[in-house]
Amino acid sequence: MHKVVLDEFRGYYSRLPAEQLDVKDFVRREYALLHFGDQKMIRHLKFDSVSELKRSLVEGVPANVYYSSAYYRNPQADDMNAKGWEGADLIFDIDADHIRTDCKDEHDTWACLDCGCRGRGFPPDACPKCGMKKIDTVTWVCEGCLETAKREIFKLIDDFIVPDFGVSLGEIEICFSGHRGYHLHVVSEGVRGLTGDGRREIADYVRGIGLDPKEHGFRQVTGTGPIVGPDMRDGGWRGKIARAIYEFVSGRSQEELRAVVGPVVADNISKGREKFLQNISDAPPHWGGMRGYSLESLMKIANAAAREHVCNIDERVTLDVKRLIRQPNSLHGKSALKTARVSYSDLERFDPLRDAVAFMGGSIKIYVKEIPRVRIGDCEVGPAKGTEMEVPRALGLYLLCKGAADPRV
Ligand SMILES: [Zn+2]
Ligand SMILES: [Zn+2]
Incomplete structure (x- = not known):
């Protein structure tokens, strides 16, 4: 890396108050450093104090600094079995790179390494010309990408973590990753002992994997008779699905409805939209005696609507019980922005491209x-x-x- 970058990174760590590197149970965490130009992390580091970590950062000037989501008896042991795992925070990672946003057409390009075919925007799984899967990408991140990632974090907190899992705002830490997204850490005794399987259940729930709306309280008395469905005030996915259908039908154009349920049902709904919505909200679980719609059509709407309420997390991060994650207030080697902690109350007005800037003036x-x-x-x-x-x-x-x-x- 260029000398000017190394000098500036060193200057940043020299000026940084050591307390800003503190994390819960600091001495029980494994640390890992990745230096500029290296592929391999230096792992299994243990620091006895934040000042000792700070000294190491000033001396070594790593590109990226990570600590373990896990708590260990011996964080420095290089054999994972000898580390003495004693639990881990629950981590969610939302990365704008994985979310399809329109702005990607403006700033991202891809190229097939086999035939040279090129394009703009979100990369295809396979080359449209030769079908090969070796796709090289040049990706950037803009305000639009970061705003989308922020909306996902709000969804994660407001629709899942707090209401469905009973986690309080005091038990979560939100960090801007320093580059393309956000991390949410649940730091609480309640989640520490979760196994990989338990974490997978949570990740699947949030991503709506295996979600079948029909299993959430829907029933049709006879062929096209009255429909019974969940209450919009229900907890968990039941309520989410009921609210999702309501929102979907109230907010969609006729064209969009047609694409989901076909022209006949869509036109029916459009004509009686008010009544349809009233039916859902009026007297659950009896959807206001809603008649004339097959349960099958309603489930098509439910599926499409529920898809918009799932949360776009990177599941590999959540189910890993010994993940290495970015150290708050360290610098990101691909952006020179800092991994900034953001409180829930500041998140709405947080502008990562301004508030995570680590270098002022000059x-x-x-x-x-x-x-x-x-x-x-x-x-x-x-x-x-x-x-x-x-x-x-x-x-x-x-x-x-x-x-x-x-x-x-
Ligand atoms: Zn190709
Ligand atoms: Zn963008």
Whole structure:
């Protein structure tokens, strides 16, 4: 990595108050460092105090700093069996890279390594021209991507973690990852002992895996007779499905309804939309004597509507009982932004591209290879290609870390 980046990272860690590196039960965590240019992490580190960790960061200037979601008796043991696992926080990872957003057409490109076919936006699973799966991607993240990831975090907290799992806001920590998304840590005795299987159940529940709306209280008395369904005030997926159907029918155009249930049923619903909605809300579980719709059509709507309420987490992170996750207030080696803690009450107005900026003031001269529009703080540049520019320090370091620019003196 360029010397200017290493110098700036070292400066950041020198200035950082050591207490900002504290995590719950600090001495029981395994630490891992990844240095610039290295593929392999240095693992099984244990620090006796946050000052000792800080010293190590100032001296070694790693690109990325991780700690274990797990608590160990011997965090430094290099044999996982000898570590003495004593539980782990429950972690959720939401990464904008995994979510299809329209803005990806503006800033992401992909190329097939076999035939050279190229395209913009979310990469295909296989090349549309030759069918091979070796796809190279160049991805960026913009305000739109990060806003989408934030909405997913709110959904996770407000629709699942708090109401369905009974976790209080005091037991969660939210972090901006420093690059493309957010992490949610549930730090509570209640989840510490969960096994991998237990965590998988939670991940599947949140992702709606194996969710069959029909199993959530729906029944039709006779062929096209009255429908019985869940109450919008029910807990868990029952209530979510009832609310999802209500929202879906009230908010969708006729075209969109047609795509789900076909023209006849869609036109029927459109004509009697008010009544349909009233039926759902009026006297559950008897959906207001709703008649004339087959349960099958209703389930098509339920499935489509419920899909919009699942939460887009990276399940591998949640079910891992000894995950290494980013250290709060450390720098991200691909962005020079910091892994910033955000309180729930500040999350709505949190702007990661401003509030996670670690370098204030100063400017850097760089040679830009190729970038889409990029904003850091108040400064916006690009799209640009093959040009020199002088930019604010934080933006320059961002582009250098992304590998999209070289320093100029
Ligand atoms: Zn191809
Ligand atoms: Zn975007």
